[in-house]
Amino acid sequence: MSTFLLEIVTPERKVFAEQVDMVVVKGVEGDLGIMAGHIPLVTPLRISPVKIKMNGKDTWLAVHGGFIEVGQQKVVILAESAELPEDIDVDRAKAAMVRAEQRLKMNERSKKDHVDFRRAEVSLQRALTRIEVTKHTKR
Amino acid sequence: MAKGMREIKRQIKSIQSTKQITKAMEMVAAAKLRRAQEQAQAARPYADKLKEVVTSIASGTRGVSHPMLVKRPVKKIGYLVVTSDRGLAGGYNANILRLVMDTIRERHTSKDEYVLFVIGRKGRDYFRRRGLPIVEEITELPDSPTFADIKTVAYKAVKYFDEGQYDELNVFYNQFVNALTHIPTEKRLLPLEDDATAHEGDGLTASYEFEPSPEVVLEHLLPKYAETLIYSAVLDAKASEFGARMTAMGSATKNASEMISSLTLTYNRARQAAITQEITEIVAGANAQG
Numbered sequence: 001m002s003t004f005l006l007e008i009v010t011p012e013r014k015v016f017a018e019q020v021d022m023v024v025v026k027g028v029e030g031d032l033g034i035m036a037g038h039i040p041l042v043t044p045l046r047i048s049p050v051k052i053k054m055n056g057k058d059t060w061l062a063v064h065g066g067f068i069e070v071g072q073q074k075v076v077i078l079a080e081s082a083e084l085p086e087d088i089d090v091d092r093a094k095a096a097m098v099r100a101e102q103r104l105k106m107n108e109r110s111k112k113d114h115v116d117f118r119r120a121e122v123s124l125q126r127a128l129t130r131i132e133v134t135k136h137t138k139r
Numbered sequence: 140m141a142k143g144m145r146e147i148k149r150q151i152k153s154i155q156s157t158k159q160i161t162k163a164m165e166m167v168a169a170a171k172l173r174r175a176q177e178q179a180q181a182a183r184p185y186a187d188k189l190k191e192v193v194t195s196i197a198s199g200t201r202g203v204s205h206p207m208l209v210k211r212p213v214k215k216i217g218y219l220v221v222t223s224d225r226g227l228a229g230g231y232n233a234n235i236l237r238l239v240m241d242t243i244r245e246r247h248t249s250k251d252e253y254v255l256f257v258i259g260r261k262g263r264d265y266f267r268r269r270g271l272p273i274v275e276e277i278t279e280l281p282d283s284p285t286f287a288d289i290k291t292v293a294y295k296a297v298k299y300f301d302e303g304q305y306d307e308l309n310v311f312y313n314q315f316v317n318a319l320t321h322i323p324t325e326k327r328l329l330p331l332e333d334d335a336t337a338h339e340g341d342g343l344t345a346s347y348e349f350e351p352s353p354e355v356v357l358e359h360l361l362p363k364y365a366e367t368l369i370y371s372a373v374l375d376a377k378a379s380e381f382g383a384r385m386t387a388m389g390s391a392t393k394n395a396s397e398m399i400s401s402l403t404l405t406y407n408r409a410r411q412a413a414i415t416q417e418i419t420e421i422v423a424g425a426n427a428q429g
Contacts, residue, residue, distance in 0.1 A: 009184050009185045009188060010185060010286070011182050011185045011186075011286040011367060011370050012178070012181060012182065012285055012286055013181045014181070014184060027350060028350075028351065028355070029350050029351050039348055040346065040347045040348060041347060041348045041349070041350060042192060042196070042347045042348070042349050042350070042356055043349065043350035043351075043356065044355070044356060044359040044360075066363075067192070067356075067359070067360065067363075069188070069192055069347075070347075076188055078185060078188055078189060078192075078363075080286055080287075080290075080363070081286070081287070
């Protein structure tokens with residue numbers, strides 16, 4: 001199976017750069033599985049786990065938004081933050097999930113503060129992404 | 140004479156301890172400077188890549204437009220000024236603030252024509268004292284700022300432009316050249332058109348598919364690009380700050396050494412004079428007895 005170079009870059013550092021078989025991301029339009037030889041493509045991503053298939057093994061990363069750029073030689077994911085499973089603090093993520101859910105409930109009744117509602121949604125998504133990534137990795 | 144000597148000795152001691160402090164600060168700044176430079180280096184791939192994609196969209200697809208790429212008549216300008224939280228960094232803050240004040244004086248007659256975003260306590264205090272319109276401020280930024288640290292200000296700066304609260308966004312920061320040289324610089328962030336379309340017709344860039352459409356991708360990408368530019372300006376400014384502090388503290392240490400050596404000389408002279416006088420007195424006494 002032919003491989004391609006996948007790079008995951010954040011403003012702070014290069015999180016990941018390796019030859020991989022396939023990467024599965026969630027774009028704004030839906031899930032995308034990308035393998036070597038894909039047509040050049042740019043699309044924004046949702047906050048969601050990214051699955052990487054490499055040497056017959058699956059690796060999961062938490063990628064918070066950003067883009068994927070599929071080029072001819074390599075694929076680059078640009079995100080404001082991306083975390084490897086070992087960097088994730090599960091307890092913190094769980095606490096954040098609870099907090100975000102509470103805030104969502106609170107705002108649901110009042111519905112007046114649109115920005116707060118959006119923010120809680122985003123942080124809930126982040127927390128869920130983190131939790132899911134660690135779940136997959138433990139198995 | 141003895142009293143004068145004690146005074147000099149005390150002064151030497153006090154300068155000695157000042158020297159120790161400046162020396163320590165110099166070394167700390169040097170270490171932080173290295174880290175700041177590394178960080179600026181690490182941020183580069185992200186910024187470069189974003190720029191590449193923006194450029195390829197701008198050049199590859201014609202007829203795509205976005206508010207951030209379009210120049211509009213300038214009624215109001217936003218300025219983002221990057222300063223430090225602490226002083227003792229030589230002319231670092233003074234230089235950048237002078238440039239800002241000169242620019243404002245030159246371009247504007249009333250306070251309604253511009254707004255300020257300030258990073259750093261020094262700049263905030265300066266503008267506040269003069270009663271200039273500050274809309275957003277960040278103080279106590281860590282020495283190695285993460286993207287999340289400046290995200291709020293960057294996001295707001297870009298959002299206000301998007302909403303049309305001002306028609307241009309400029310950033311002022313000390314551009315890092317090397318540890319000794321940093322140039323106070325003004326850079327236009329928004330609208331982006333100059334930068335993005337400069338490479339038009341560049342045949343090397345691959346033609347991409349955009350999902351769902353080039354417009355939507357641009358809409359996501361441009362604010363991010365602007366935020367990244369702000370982030371790299373902040374990193375550059377941080378590196379400059381440590382460079383400036385290192386140089387300032389280095390020369391303070393040198394001055395202290397010079398002062399100590401000249402004071403030591405005075406002290407020794409005074410001591411010698413006291414001894415000579417004592418001998419003269421003893422000899423005179425012995426002569427009188429004999």
